[in-house]
Amino acid sequence: MRDIFRLSLTLVVVAIISASLLTGVYSVTDPIIRERQEKDYFQALEEFFPAIDQFETREIEGDRFDLVYDQAGEKLGVMATVGTQGYDGKISYNLAVDYDGEIIGIRIISHSETPGIGDVITTDNFQEQFIGKGFDDPIRDGEDVDSISGATLSTGAMIDGIRRTITQIGEDILGRERKAFDPTEIVDGIYQGSVEGTHGPLTVEVEIADGIIKRVDVIEHNETEAYFVDAYPEIPEKIVEEQEVYVDTQTGGTLSAERIVAAVEKALEGAPVDKDDGGESNE
Amino acid sequence: MMVVSLMNESNVYLQDLSRGIIKENPVFRLLLGMCPVLGVTAFLINGLGMGIAATAVLVASNVVISALKNFIPNQVRIPCFIVVIATFVTIIEMVLQAFQPVLYEALGVFVPLIVVNCVILGRAEAFASRKPLFRSLIDGIGVGIGFTLALGLLALVREVAGQGTIMGPDPDSAIHLFGAGFEPMGLFGQPAGAFIALGLLLGIVNVLFKRFKIQ
Numbered sequence: 001m002r003d004i005f006r007l008s009l010t011l012v013v014v015a016i017i018s019a020s021l022l023t024g025v026y027s028v029t030d031p032i033i034r035e036r037q038e039k040d041y042f043q044a045l046e047e048f049f050p051a052i053d054q055f056e057t058r059e060i061e062g063d064r065f066d067l068v069y070d071q072a073g074e075k076l077g078v079m080a081t082v083g084t085q086g087y088d089g090k091i092s093y094n095l096a097v098d099y100d101g102e103i104i105g106i107r108i109i110s111h112s113e114t115p116g117i118g119d120v121i122t123t124d125n126f127q128e129q130f131i132g133k134g135f136d137d138p139i140r141d142g143e144d145v146d147s148i149s150g151a152t153l154s155t156g157a158m159i160d161g162i163r164r165t166i167t168q169i170g171e172d173i174l175g176r177e178r179k180a181f182d183p184t185e186i187v188d189g190i191y192q193g194s195v196e197g198t199h200g201p202l203t204v205e206v207e208i209a210d211g212i213i214k215r216v217d218v219i220e221h222n223e224t225e226a227y228f229v230d231a232y233p234e235i236p237e238k239i240v241e242e243q244e245v246y247v248d249t250q251t252g253g254t255l256s257a258e259r260i261v262a263a264v265e266k267a268l269e270g271a272p273v274d275k276d277d278g279g280e281s282n283e
Numbered sequence: 284m285m286v287v288s289l290m291n292e293s294n295v296y297l298q299d300l301s302r303g304i305i306k307e308n309p310v311f312r313l314l315l316g317m318c319p320v321l322g323v324t325a326f327l328i329n330g331l332g333m334g335i336a337a338t339a340v341l342v343a344s345n346v347v348i349s350a351l352k353n354f355i356p357n358q359v360r361i362p363c364f365i366v367v368i369a370t371f372v373t374i375i376e377m378v379l380q381a382f383q384p385v386l387y388e389a390l391g392v393f394v395p396l397i398v399v400n401c402v403i404l405g406r407a408e409a410f411a412s413r414k415p416l417f418r419s420l421i422d423g424i425g426v427g428i429g430f431t432l433a434l435g436l437l438a439l440v441r442e443v444a445g446q447g448t449i450m451g452p453d454p455d456s457a458i459h460l461f462g463a464g465f466e467p468m469g470l471f472g473q474p475a476g477a478f479i480a481l482g483l484l485l486g487i488v489n490v491l492f493k494r495f496k497i498q
Contacts, residue, residue, distance in 0.1 A: 007358055007359045010356055014351075022370060025377050029381040033380050
């Protein structure tokens with residue numbers, strides 16, 4: 001009995017000494033760490049916005065957005081501090097956008113992509129293609145930007161992440177509206193559109209009749225089934241129900257849901273496919 | 284008489300120091316602590332940084348554990364050792380983050396994992412908890428140097444072969460050895476290449492040990 005008491009007392013003493021030591025070191029190093037991080041952060045802001053005078057920080061779901069003003073109080077743009085899931089862990093980066101919604105710079109803060117392969121995301125070569133792209137651009141692999149072969153997962157993750165971030169900046173920070181599709185102005189007919197999916201193209205067919213979106217079908221896809229079931233048929237049903245292309249894509253299968261929406265968008269931008277013609281589609 | 288005993292004494296310390304570097308090199312002879320050895324040696328700077336961080340923890344924990352060896356009851360010695368080691372690792376982690384943030388980022392999860400590096404617990408259990416304080420200090424330094432040298436050597440091989448540079452990955456300090464047209468063997472930058480490089484080095488070390496009859 002006395003033995004147990006002695007043993008636990010030893011552990012308690014060791015733990016108390018350890019805890020007080022750590023508290024001491026923490027109180028010394030913590031201000032230094034914070035100050036350094038703030039300094040790094042402000043340096044990045046200054047690099048993107050040389051005329052910066054002050055900034056206002058907003059947090060949305062754990063991501064940080066800084067609205068930057070110049071000396072006259074004019075809005076210069078926004079810098080976002082966000083993370084995206086890469087090939088091997090989280091990639092966190094800054095995305096700077098000017099007030100017109102165009103990308104002016106990307107800075108990778110930290111990543112653990114494979115050295116010599118996935119770390120091409122840090123190169124100017126990869127990042128430059130985003131400069132000048134904006135809220136109204138698709139920012140999709142193979143359309144206006146390209147992933148790098150051999151590092152498709154890392155670069156593809158960045159492309160998807162940047163597209164999502166710029167959409168969020170546009171809608172939540174700069175208050176832009178997306179160009180809306182008005183079904184009543186679209187010629188009746190059947191439309192097809194496809195985008196790159198997880199393992200191949202995802203194609204949708206949209207039927208417009210009497211100015212109403214009658215139906216949305218996914219006619220071809222190679223998505224991961226476990227995620228796809230959360231997006232289909234929920235997303236097409238939502239589109240038909242709301243008569244709105246840009247429905248909320250927050251589902252168990254957000255990526256697939258976003259692709260369905262993007263494919264519908266592409267379909268309606270193109271010409272109708274005339275089925276009776278018996279000919280090929282517009283592809 | 285005096286001189287002889289002094290010589291004997293310094294001989295013991297010298298042995299304590301050299302044993303960890305050569306005869307019982309933790310990486311090349313004992314194959315202990317392999318996770319950081321394989322995980323952080325893609326670049327020389329990271330390898331040496333990891334080695335120095337582990338050495339600091341090793342020396343500090345060896346000294347403290349040796350000093351506390353009469354106070355700590357045998358039944359709870361392992362939890363006590365781990366608490367001591369974890370304390371020093373956390374201190375190192377905070378100090379690195381404050382003063383060497385680049386290295387801290389590069390070493391990543393391997394810094395907190397020093398806690399479970401079996402080299403450190405191994406020395407605590409096998410040496411520091413039985414031997415006097417000063418000898419434990421020397422032993423910690425010796426094993427630390429051995430660990431750091433091994434990591435440095437492996438990292439040097441991997442960086443030269445896998446990236447064609449030394450002193451990377453920071454482009455400001457990186458020295459390109461073979462000019463711009465050189466296509467490095469990317470495999471050596473990968474974890475699989477770490478195994479291959481380690482295997483080759485182990486082979487060379489074994490041949491040298493046989494050749495010079497080091498037991």
